[in-house]
Amino acid sequence: MEERDMTDSGNFAEEGDEEIMLVEDEETKQEATEVVQERAKTADAEALQELNNKYLRLYAEFDNYKKRVNRDKEELSRYSNESLLYALLPVLDNLELALKHASCDPNTGVVQGVEITLKELQRTLEKFGLKRIEADGKEFDPAVHHAMMQVEREDMEEKMVAEELRAGYLYHEKVLRPSLVSVSVRPNKTEEDVQSE
Structure with a gap:
């Protein structure tokens, strides 16, 4: 009787089978090595991509920070x-x-x-950078004028600055102090005025 080895599956293997198993093991090892290497390359590429993305985000944040600091610095010096x-x-x-x-x-x-x-x-x-706000005869603008009173004027349209009581000023484009003004309104018509018309 021939002596045969038992395989892992419980079957008897013959001598030729051993070579096939070694070859298959060698091919499997090589395939496994290639798969591992491919996965490592993919993992390295993903890690590299992630690091590159982090770098780009950090670079953009730092660039925005520099711009913000420069803008704040300019504004500080402009309005100092x-x-x-x-x-x-x-x-x-x-x-x-x-x-x-x-x-x-x-x-x-x-x-x-x-x-x-x-x-x-x-x-x-x-x-x-200080500039006087023009007020006399101009249309009333609540952004730059502060109305102190209303004055009845026939010679002016309504909501015009009748008189500047205190000058207002702009500092660059910003209102430093609004002009204090009186604003024109149409005179109230009395009963006599209405009847005469």
């Missing part, structure tokens, strides 16, 4: 004098009032000195 300019507005108001109420001859040295001082101060403040 705001409180100083606001504190100087009463000085402008007082110089204008002094000229308006000057009871003496406008050709005197004091009045001329105040005029020169006022003009020089206005020019200097304009260099730093």
Whole structure:
């Protein structure tokens, strides 16, 4: 009787079968190695892609951060004098009032000195972005005008600035102080006016 080895499945294997099993084992190992290598390449590619995506997001976040910091810095430097300019507005108001109420001859040295001082101060403040809001005769704009009273005027359309009571100013495009104004309204018609028409 021939001696045969028993295989894993419980069948008897012959000598030729052993070579087939070795060849199959070798091919299986090679295929398994290739699969493992392919999976490793895929995993490496996915990991690389994920790292690249993280890098791109971080780069974009940092770029946005730099832009935000630069924008904040520009705005800070642009509006850094705001409180100083606001504190100087009463000085402008007082110089204008002094000229308006000057009871003496406008050709005197004091009045001329105040005029020169006022003009020089206005020019200097304009260099730093301060601009007077035009009000007299303009249409009332609640964004830049603050209505203090209504005045009946026949010579003006409704909702026009009849008189500027205190000057308003813009600091760059921002309202630093609104103009205090009186706003025109049509006169109320009395019964006599209605009957005469």
